[in-house]
Amino acid sequence: MAQISRTVPETMRAIAIDRFGGPDVLTMHTLPVPEVGANEVLIAVHTAEVGGWDAEMRDGSLSDKKPRFPLVLGGGGSGTIAAVGSRVKRFKIGDPVYSFPWDNPKGGFYAEYVAAPAETAAPVPPPLDLAQAGAIPIAALTAIQGIDDALHLKKEERVIILGASGGLGVFAIQFAKLRGARVLAIASGQDGVALARKLGADAAIDGRSDDVAGAAQALAPDGIDAVLALTGGKTLTKCLDTLRRGGRLAYPNGIDPVPRKRRGIKTKPYDGIAGRAQWEHLSRAITAAPLQVPIAAEFPLAEAARAHERLAQGHVVGKVVLRISH
Numbered sequence: 001m002a003q004i005s006r007t008v009p010e011t012m013r014a015i016a017i018d019r020f021g022g023p024d025v026l027t028m029h030t031l032p033v034p035e036v037g038a039n040e041v042l043i044a045v046h047t048a049e050v051g052g053w054d055a056e057m058r059d060g061s062l063s064d065k066k067p068r069f070p071l072v073l074g075g076g077g078s079g080t081i082a083a084v085g086s087r088v089k090r091f092k093i094g095d096p097v098y099s100f101p102w103d104n105p106k107g108g109f110y111a112e113y114v115a116a117p118a119e120t121a122a123p124v125p126p127p128l129d130l131a132q133a134g135a136i137p138i139a140a141l142t143a144i145q146g147i148d149d150a151l152h153l154k155k156e157e158r159v160i161i162l163g164a165s166g167g168l169g170v171f172a173i174q175f176a177k178l179r180g181a182r183v184l185a186i187a188s189g190q191d192g193v194a195l196a197r198k199l200g201a202d203a204a205i206d207g208r209s210d211d212v213a214g215a216a217q218a219l220a221p222d223g224i225d226a227v228l229a230l231t232g233g234k235t236l237t238k239c240l241d242t243l244r245r246g247g248r249l250a251y252p253n254g255i256d257p258v259p260r261k262r263r264g265i266k267t268k269p270y271d272g273i274a275g276r277a278q279w280e281h282l283s284r285a286i287t288a289a290p291l292q293v294p295i296a297a298e299f300p301l302a303e304a305a306r307a308h309e310r311l312a313q314g315h316v317v318g319k320v321v322l323r324i325s326h
């Protein structure tokens with residue numbers, strides 16, 4: 001039988017959409033608290049991660065199947081376990097967790113409760129607290145999988161991280177440094193450059209105004225070994241020109257425009273995934289780093305539309321979050 005905390009109510013506040021559209025379609029709903037299945041946990045949500053993918057879910061551009069309205073957004077976040085399915089042995093009520101149940105049929109993290117498959121959740125690793133852990137599930141998993149699984153970055157290799165001051169980039173810098181690589185961070189604006197240096201980049205420049213070729217030459221006179229591209233376009237073309245023969249390019253699916261394949265460069269598009277092994281891998285790295293989590297803006301649940309307006313303005317340096325409980 002499922003174990004359920006006595007504090008779980010029947011209904012909850014959730015930000016959901018009843019149709020695709022702009023930020024104004026994000027409205028407060030009262031919805032039933034989702035029931036916990038045998039292989040699931042119910043999470044009392046503390047913090048929801050907000051990313052560009054949420055805006056694409058909201059406006060319908062990410063949807064390839066018939067939508068189930070009202071649709072609760074929020075692919076990742078943190079909270080404490082409020083109920084445990086009958087077949088789940090790894091968690092108990094009260095455990096702090098972070099989770100990434102992408103496209104969860106039972107609803108996302110813009111809500112007071114989420115029922116998620118247990119394998120999509122993991123204990124919050126030290127030294128993070130719930131506020132920090134909730135900001136990072138999709139970004140940090142996708143960043144570390146770029147560094148370790150797509151690029152297989154090794155000690156002393158020279159890597160360019162393009163889009164280094166964005167939601168994934170701020171973690172990619174830290175994971176690349178953890179693996180002992182030499183990092184050229186290509187960031188956005190002087191504030192982005194300053195943050196990239198603070199997070200440990202060996203060199204950091206503004207991709208729109210500084211000399212990419214010169215900075216790469218200074219770090220790696222015989223050519224850059226690898227590029228992690230978190231945005232596409234002209235600056236990425238300049239980065240690829242600095243790669244040595246046999247160099248590697250990795251990028252998460254979604255960057256725009258998609259880079260063209262080049263002869264002599266190993267290219268790896270990939271998607272972030274969240275299984276038990278991936279969480280353990282991430283949590284070890286977070287503790288070893290220890291990971292810094294730059295929060296650019298925080299909004300209460302009721303102001304989710306404002307959070308999406310902030311995303312749409314662009315130039316978010318770090319992460320945007322929704323704070324659901326304290």
Ligand SMILES: NC(=O)c1ccc[n+]([C@@H]2O[C@H](COP(=O)([O-])OP(=O)(O)OC[C@H]3O[C@@H](n4cnc5c(N)ncnc54)[C@H](OP(=O)(O)O)[C@@H]3O)[C@@H](O)[C@H]2O)c1
Pocket residue numbers: 051052053138139142162163164165166167168169186187188189206207208230231235252253254255256270271272273314315316
């Ligand atoms: N497939 C997957 O599993 C998966 C998972 C997560 C994310 N993604 C994709 O990964 C990409 C990165 O996500 P994210 O959350 O990190 O996005 P993000 O926060 O928007 O980061 C992209 C960064 O690139 C910067 N940038 C743009 N042009 C630049 C240039 N010429 N020079 C230097 N910096 C530049 C942006 O700065 P400004 O905002 O100042 O322009 C921004 O900081 C997105 O395309 C997303 O869809 C895919």
